[in-house]
Amino acid sequence: MIRALQPTPLVIEFPEVSDEERAAAIAGNEEFKKNVEWWNAHVKEVRDAHTGKFVCVAGQELFVGDDPIKVLARAKAAHPSPGSGFVSLFLSPHRGPKILSTWPRVSR
Known part of the structure; x- marks a missing residue:
């Protein structure tokens, strides 16, 4: 016997966000924008000074090191507020286009 099953309806619930959480998120976003502006400047x-290192900008202050975990730990210690809007990345010493050594197979 074949029986058609009715799919259960998909229910999406959005959690309530308090005013404090919303304010913290907005403040973190503003801090991130300030850090991006500092980075761009x-x-x-x-x-030029830190190629090949991990860098993090927190509170418009630069943190540099060889280990990304230690760099982020120093940034969080200096700016402990949650949602601080850190900008972190690795400054690759490679310049120019990146050439991949493997090509995708093309089926015939």
Whole structure:
């Protein structure tokens, strides 16, 4: 016997967000924007001085090191507020286009 099963309806629930959480998220977003602006203003000098290192901008302050975990730990220690809007990345020493050594197979 074949029986058609009725699919159960999909229910999506959105959690209630308190005013404090919303304010913290907005403040973190504003801090992130300030850190991006600081990065954009100093990118040339930072890249020239710290190529091959991990960098993090927190509170418009630069943290540099070889280990990303230690760099983020120093940034969080200096700016402990949650949602601080950190900007972190690795400054690759490679310049120019990246050439992949393997090509995808093309079926015939």
